[in-house]
Amino acid sequence: MKPFEDALKNQPLGPMLSKAASVECISPVSPTAPDAKMLEELQAKTWYQGEMSRKEAEGLLEKDGDFLVRKSTTNPGSFVLTGMHNGQAKHLLLVDPEGTRSNSY
Template sequence: QVQSQVSSLHKAASVDNSSPLLVRSLAFRAQEELEGQAWYHGKMSRRDAEKLLKEDGDFLVRKSTTNPGSYVLTGMHNGLAKHLLLVDPEGTVRSHSYHPET
């Protein structure tokens, strides 16, 4: 009986419940939520983003023009604009690395 329970647990754990349609639907909903945020500005160049920052603490998130599929956090700190490249490989935006050409 124990072996039967282990076998059924293994079988249940091996079933992949995600479908391409579900993944696409979740990505679409995440994009809609992102676009509803005041700090999100869509596809924008580094230079245009810097023009929107006025004082320390101002920030925005934009789609990278040089790294398709990536996002950039642009913020003002000590009077200088900083750009932090964010990546979204699994549906979660997270810090990746600094990219000076972004």
């Protein structure tokens, strides 16, 4: 199973943005700060890397299927799934189906 590739397949088709354009995008959601218990649980996961930039996250990925979850540096309080797909890093802002930042993982 390749969780990152499966997540990409489930994304709705829409306008594609280049990486350069998407860096400047700010999410319209109003995130709430994660609680201490949630952060403690996240820090115990091997896939969670804490707050880091897109560039730093991309530097940790080596091959297709590699992924990590990180705190966003451009959307405070939000989390991002960063993974390698077809030799290219992809970044997905994690939101729940109602369009708000997800506290679940």
